[in-house]
Amino acid sequence: VVFQIAAIHFCRKTAIYSVLFFAFAPLNLIYQSALLIDISTVFFASLAYCVLAKYFQEAQNKKLLFIFLMAGLYCVLVKPLYLLPSGVLLVTHFSQQWKWPRMKNFLDYTVRHRAVIGLFALITLSMFLWVGVQNQINSQATTDLNRLSTTMSSLDYLHLPFHLFDALFYARIILRGILLVLNPMTFLFFIFGLFLLFRDHRGSWRMALIYSIIWFHVIFGDMVTAHEYYELSMVPFASVIAGCGATWIEEKMRSE
Numbered sequence: 459v460v461f462q463i464a465a466i467h468f469c470r471k472t473a474i475y476s477v478l479f480f481a482f483a484p485l486n487l488i489y490q491s492a493l494l495i496d497i498s499t500v501f502f503a504s505l506a507y508c509v510l511a512k513y514f515q516e517a518q519n520k521k522l523l524f525i526f527l528m529a530g531l532y533c534v535l536v537k538p539l540y541l542l543p544s545g546v547l548l549v550t551h552f553s554q555q556w557k558w559p560r561m562k563n564f565l566d567y568t569v570r571h572r573a574v575i576g577l578f579a580l581i582t583l584s585m586f587l588w589v590g591v592q593n594q595i596n597s598q599a600t601t602d603l604n605r606l607s608t609t610m611s612s613l614d615y616l617h618l619p620f621h622l623f624d625a626l627f628y629a630r631i632i633l634r635g636i637l638l639v640l641n642p643m644t645f646l647f648f649i650f651g652l653f654l655l656f657r658d659h660r661g662s663w664r665m666a667l668i669y670s671i672i673w674f675h676v677i678f679g680d681m682v683t684a685h686e687y688y689e690l691s692m693v694p695f696a697s698v699i700a701g702c703g704a705t706w707i708e709e710k711m712r713s714e
Contacts (some may be wrong), residue, residue: 459504462697466511467664468705479647483693485638485686487642495536496690502529503540504694507670508545513574514551516664527577534585539678540691541581543670548578550666620681630683631675639689639696648696651702667695 464473480486490497506529513522526544533541552567568575600668621627636645655668671692675682682688 459501459510460694461693463504463508463511464701466508466515466700467513468702471708472698472705473664474696474701475647475704478693478702479640479700480697482641483639483644483697484641485689485693489637489687489690494687496540496687499533499537499691500694502532503537503543503691504539505529506533506544507547507694510547510574514547523573523577526574527581530577530581531584533634534581535588537691538585538589539674539681539688541585542674542677543666543691543695545578546670546673547663547666548574550669551663552686553663554663554665608618619676619679621683622676627679627683630677634689635696636685638686639693640700642702644697644700646698647703647707650700650706651701652703654702654706655699667699670695 461473461477464476506526509522509526509529513519530541530544555563555567568647635648636642640648652668655665661664674692678688
């Protein structure tokens with residue numbers, strides 16, 4: 459799946475580098491052998507992103523839509539936050555084509571991709587329904603009515619992005635990126651990949667690779683801080699970006 463994501467966005471050489479970086483990522487080596495539900499969810503989340511990218515690249519295929527629906531439903535029933543990159547890809551693909559006249563382009567895009575938009579809406583509604591059912595069951599099992607009403611009226615569980623104002627949060631993310639998500643060498647390739655994407659692909663939907671990592675930490679940074687294994691879902695995208703940087707360095711070495 460990682461190979462396909464890199465091949466769709468870039469080329470087969472980048473895909474080979476990406477697979478190698480992904481396979482030997484320290485975080486994968488730590489957790490891939492563990493019996494955690496996160497491992498399968500990372501696969502289905504990456505599969506949903508891959509299928510959606512392939513859908514946008516090629517002609518609309520009903521098989522791709524079915525796979526996206528199944529993978530998306532699995533994610534939202536197990537780890538909803540892992541489906542975020544697929545949503546970022548959809549929004550990025552739309553925003554890169556939203557030009558003047560905006561209303562006409564919006565309607566054309568909605569009609570052209572109504573199937574995938576409808577499926578994404580269905581998956582999102584299923585997620586809210588499932589979260590609501592879980593909240594009701596857990597609340598009735600662990601609290602009485604008075605405590606439940608107090609909890610419902612408080613802001614204890616409202617996760618605001620206060621972590622964005624904490625310098626230690628950024629230091630922790632960089633440290634994990636160097637030592638866990640990637641390693642010191644591949645993290646250097648990752649930095650080159652970031653510069654290349656911003657330089658050459660700023661107006662392309664390939665930027666969803668970077669946006670997925672950014673928005674994941676903006677929205678779920680508080681959870682990621684406490685549980686490092688949530689970073690597993692970002693390893694595929696960081697590996698693809700690092701593969702892009704490695705390909706560029708190899709081509710520069712060959713040419714010079």
